[in-house]
Amino acid sequence: MPSPPAVVEAADLLADAARTRAACPPVRELFEGGGDLETAYAVQQLGIRRGLDAGRRIVGRKIGLTSLAVQRQLGVERPDFGALFADMAVPDGGEVAVGRLLQPKVEAEVALVLGRDLPHRACTVVDVLRAVDFALPALEIVDSRVRGWDISLVDTVADNASCGLYVLGATPVPLTAVDLRTVTMAMTRGGGTVSEGTGTDCLGGPLNAAVWLASALAERGDPLRAGDLVLTGALGPMVPAAPGDVFEAHISGLGSVRVGFANEGGEL
Numbered sequence: 001m002p003s004p005p006a007v008v009e010a011a012d013l014l015a016d017a018a019r020t021r022a023a024c025p026p027v028r029e030l031f032e033g034g035g036d037l038e039t040a041y042a043v044q045q046l047g048i049r050r051g052l053d054a055g056r057r058i059v060g061r062k063i064g065l066t067s068l069a070v071q072r073q074l075g076v077e078r079p080d081f082g083a084l085f086a087d088m089a090v091p092d093g094g095e096v097a098v099g100r101l102l103q104p105k106v107e108a109e110v111a112l113v114l115g116r117d118l119p120h121r122a123c124t125v126v127d128v129l130r131a132v133d134f135a136l137p138a139l140e141i142v143d144s145r146v147r148g149w150d151i152s153l154v155d156t157v158a159d160n161a162s163c164g165l166y167v168l169g170a171t172p173v174p175l176t177a178v179d180l181r182t183v184t185m186a187m188t189r190g191g192g193t194v195s196e197g198t199g200t201d202c203l204g205g206p207l208n209a210a211v212w213l214a215s216a217l218a219e220r221g222d223p224l225r226a227g228d229l230v231l232t233g234a235l236g237p238m239v240p241a242a243p244g245d246v247f248e249a250h251i252s253g254l255g256s257v258r259v260g261f262a263n264e265g266g267e268l
Contacts, residue, residue: 003046006030007039011046014159017145023102026146028154040157047160048083059229060084061217062140064161065153066202066209066233067107079203080153081213082161084229090141090167095260096241101143101164104241106259107234108187108195108249110180110206111138111168118224123214128207131224134172135180135206137254139187139247140231141165142238166231169257178253181205185235187249194247197236206232 003011010027017024027043028034052058064080090096096104115133143164146155156162180199187195203209209232214224224230241247241261248258 003042007042007046010043010158011050014043014047014145015050017102021099021102023147024145026150026152026155027158028152031154034152035154035158037153037157040154043158044082044160047158051083051085057086058083059086059089060231061213061224061228062161062163062166062231063209063213063233064142064156067197067236068201078153079209079212079233080157080161081216082157082163084163084166084231088163088165090165090259092167092170093258093260094167095262096141096165097262098243098264101141102145103149104141104143104164104261105238106187106189106241106247107140107142107238108185108197108236108251108257109138109140109202109234110183110199110232110251110254111136111166112206112210112230112232113172114224114226114228114230116226118214119218120223121215121218123211123218125207125211128210128214129175131226132175132210134174135178135254136172137169137249137251137257138231139167139249139257139259140234141167141241141259167257167259168229169255171255173254180207182252183235183254184252185249187236187239187247189239189245189247194239195236195249197234199235201235202233209233 116131246260
């Protein structure tokens with residue numbers, strides 16, 4: 001079925017912003033009453049479909065807005081999700097080129113890699129525990145195509161949950177070796193601490209976030225599958241990034257992960 005004209009217009013606006021590196025006005029303004037969640041996901045799905053048609057590859061999903069601190073920052077009240085593409089990955093210790101993103105911010109979180117499918121609409125923690133192959137420390141570099149981060153829930157969902165890039169640590173840790181509820185996170189920029197949090201700051205624990213995501217995706221007929229990467233959501237406030245910044249996050253029991261932002265040029 002063809003997408004409604006306003007959905008197409010919103011997807012076009014966001015795509016043009018990403019292509020030109022010029023942020024656009026909030027897409028909620030295109031919809032009567034600011035739009036609703038289903039309309040926002042329709043815009044997101046159109047953007048994802050276009051990416052797949054262009055040869056991009058989905059490798060997993062991200063959960064957004066799981067931290068109350070981040071929800072307060074953005075003025076929203078519930079989690080959301082978006083798609084992770086292979087070309088969003090940055091190597092641990094890598095550098096992001098100037099101009100690759102519009103208005104990036106960095107947050108630290110727990111990443112999960114699945115060894116089994118999660119097809120159930122009423123997913124449980126036991127289902128997730130059985131499905132997860134291993135966990136990794138991660139940095140998500142979020143980005144908004146909407147000017148000045150002037151976003152509602154509709155705007156961020158339509159904008160693929162404000163996905164930008166992501167960085168994964170290099171050492172996988174089985175869940176038998178770590179209690180994700182009790183991990184502590186400290187993220188530094190240039191050596192100074194800029195964000196802190198714990199596992200419970202992510203919906204009471206990263207596994208709770210994964211349960212929410214698995215259930216939501218199964219309900220939509222697009223469940224998580226073996227091999228998928230899941231970014232479970234921020235453990236603390238996100239922090240704006242600027243050229244020359246170097247961020248490093250340490251998550252107890254999982255290790256560290258690091259990324260830099262080039263002053264000029266760059267290859268990634």
